[in-house]
Amino acid sequence: MPRPAFLDLARPSRRHWLGYLLLLPAVLLIGLIIVYPLFVSVDLSFQNVGIPRLDQPRRPFTTANYERLFTSPEFWNASWITLKLVVIVSFFCFLLGLGTALLVNNRFRGQSLARLLVALPWAVPEVVAVVIFAWIFDSSFGLMNWVFIKLGLINTTINWFSSPEAAFAVVCVTMIWKGYPFVSIMMLAGLQSIPEDFYNAARVDGANAWQRLTNITLPSLMPVLGVTLILVMLWVFRDFSIIYVMTGGGPLKATQTLSIMTYEQAFGFFKMGYASAVGVVTLIVCVIASRLLMGRAPETV
Amino acid sequence: MRRSLRGSALLYTGVVLTCALLVFPIYWLVVTALSTPAELRALPPTFWPSAPRWNVFAEIVQQRPILLWLGNSILAAAGAVTLSMLVSVLAGYSLSRFKLRGGQSLGLFILTAKMLPATLLVIPLFGIFRMTGMIGSLWSVILAHATLIVPFTTWMLKGYFDTIPRELEQAAMVDGCSPLGAMVRVILPVSAPGLAATALYGFVLSWSDYAYARTFLTNAQTNWTANLGLTTMKGEYVSNWADISAASLVVALPVLLIYLFLERYLVGGLTAGAEK
Numbered sequence: 001m002p003r004p005a006f007l008d009l010a011r012p013s014r015r016h017w018l019g020y021l022l023l024l025p026a027v028l029l030i031g032l033i034i035v036y037p038l039f040v041s042v043d044l045s046f047q048n049v050g051i052p053r054l055d056q057p058r059r060p061f062t063t064a065n066y067e068r069l070f071t072s073p074e075f076w077n078a079s080w081i082t083l084k085l086v087v088i089v090s091f092f093c094f095l096l097g098l099g100t101a102l103l104v105n106n107r108f109r110g111q112s113l114a115r116l117l118v119a120l121p122w123a124v125p126e127v128v129a130v131v132i133f134a135w136i137f138d139s140s141f142g143l144m145n146w147v148f149i150k151l152g153l154i155n156t157t158i159n160w161f162s163s164p165e166a167a168f169a170v171v172c173v174t175m176i177w178k179g180y181p182f183v184s185i186m187m188l189a190g191l192q193s194i195p196e197d198f199y200n201a202a203r204v205d206g207a208n209a210w211q212r213l214t215n216i217t218l219p220s221l222m223p224v225l226g227v228t229l230i231l232v233m234l235w236v237f238r239d240f241s242i243i244y245v246m247t248g249g250g251p252l253k254a255t256q257t258l259s260i261m262t263y264e265q266a267f268g269f270f271k272m273g274y275a276s277a278v279g280v281v282t283l284i285v286c287v288i289a290s291r292l293l294m295g296r297a298p299e300t301v
Numbered sequence: 302m303r304r305s306l307r308g309s310a311l312l313y314t315g316v317v318l319t320c321a322l323l324v325f326p327i328y329w330l331v332v333t334a335l336s337t338p339a340e341l342r343a344l345p346p347t348f349w350p351s352a353p354r355w356n357v358f359a360e361i362v363q364q365r366p367i368l369l370w371l372g373n374s375i376l377a378a379a380g381a382v383t384l385s386m387l388v389s390v391l392a393g394y395s396l397s398r399f400k401l402r403g404g405q406s407l408g409l410f411i412l413t414a415k416m417l418p419a420t421l422l423v424i425p426l427f428g429i430f431r432m433t434g435m436i437g438s439l440w441s442v443i444l445a446h447a448t449l450i451v452p453f454t455t456w457m458l459k460g461y462f463d464t465i466p467r468e469l470e471q472a473a474m475v476d477g478c479s480p481l482g483a484m485v486r487v488i489l490p491v492s493a494p495g496l497a498a499t500a501l502y503g504f505v506l507s508w509s510d511y512a513y514a515r516t517f518l519t520n521a522q523t524n525w526t527a528n529l530g531l532t533t534m535k536g537e538y539v540s541n542w543a544d545i546s547a548a549s550l551v552v553a554l555p556v557l558l559i560y561l562f563l564e565r566y567l568v569g570g571l572t573a574g575a576e577k
Contacts, residue, residue, distance in 0.1 A: 127531055
């Protein structure tokens, strides 16, 4: 079949032009503030630049940033910290989020209030969450030291932000509190889309609560579970505000993730070429990981 | 199915415990803001101040330009949301109603844009804003926040428009409306709740940003957003937790109110499409 002429407005297909026209502003804006900057940062990652001057000719092409990156212990340390953080935070977000969703999905009085409260931390700005937990874990007068001493877990107060392990733990706790309500919200939505008939049929067949959970609830939740897992992992992977405001990546780089390292290199040491290389690697990991996990991207979210 | 008495007791205990643990940090923020410095240093901790210092809010507003920072946050969010809504209403409608060549891949690209690390994008944006002289002005933050908001709002709105029957605009077109007129006069009014929820969601994203404001607005204190101002208080007032907590409450309040009043819509938008 011959293709229609370029601007054949007499054909019924001309309505499509309206569709393209409506997309145009979004395409222009995204091109200007996302696609073009993305090209710029890839370009920067192949130059030896401090503070980029985009109005001046580019520096010569070099792969030095990437070579330095892959041979630097700092990068591998940041990768390891990021991986630890992603695994620990996502795991607890899922455990607690799924548990809470199953709990609140039961019918009881005050259910809507409970749902409102359970998702509340999701709405708290990250910086405010940091203020809350930095105070709770304050080394002199924080609540957590008092609780731990009362419980007999420790004898003297812990200086949470000067010990690498403790600081990492505090960051994890903050991120879990802030992040797991999102999992609850998504899981609740998933639970509500499972038809009641499934459960009734299973009860007739004599399935107990555990069997109903493993044979109906979890398999039906799988698609939502997958999407939510990706979103949570990406959030932890890329998060900047919580860690930067709370610990700045320290102590002894114990909380320096790839995001923090990118930012520090760019705006702490003004090595923007090198920082862009870290950022580009981060982005590639993000895209590959989400494609691997997601498979069928377009319909979801 | 009726639950046994023991089952109910367990259920209620579990629900109350979970809610208490989740809400406690916010409660603790309120207590801290209202306590006197002596109470904050007391052991055991004071779980409700004997004489709540309600005037702490008036005090911090006098001591620091918090109202100015809040105003900047409102301006930045209003600008970013207006810009984002203008483009994403059109794009969301187009993605929902037209099967376009390249539409699918554009949608996919927008989805990928949600995965961009802000710390990567902030570097070229810094260069671009420096070149155009926008560093330090709220315009830089408005544009940068649009990178956060547009991917979300476009997908939320596409999902919302998908739930509106096509017959509505077909009927309007039979009555002589142009395709564009049908969208503006029929579909947009019907979508008002969805548009409002989406816009508020964008507002929350902009309001909560720290990374972009921290990078682009550092030179003049008068241009700081609320989140940025708040973190500087955490840095210098190491011991004054009551003031920091009071400021945090002021900063968090707009978003918490939006959430409490519009929970149903916000959560609905967040989970749209995830149930498939």
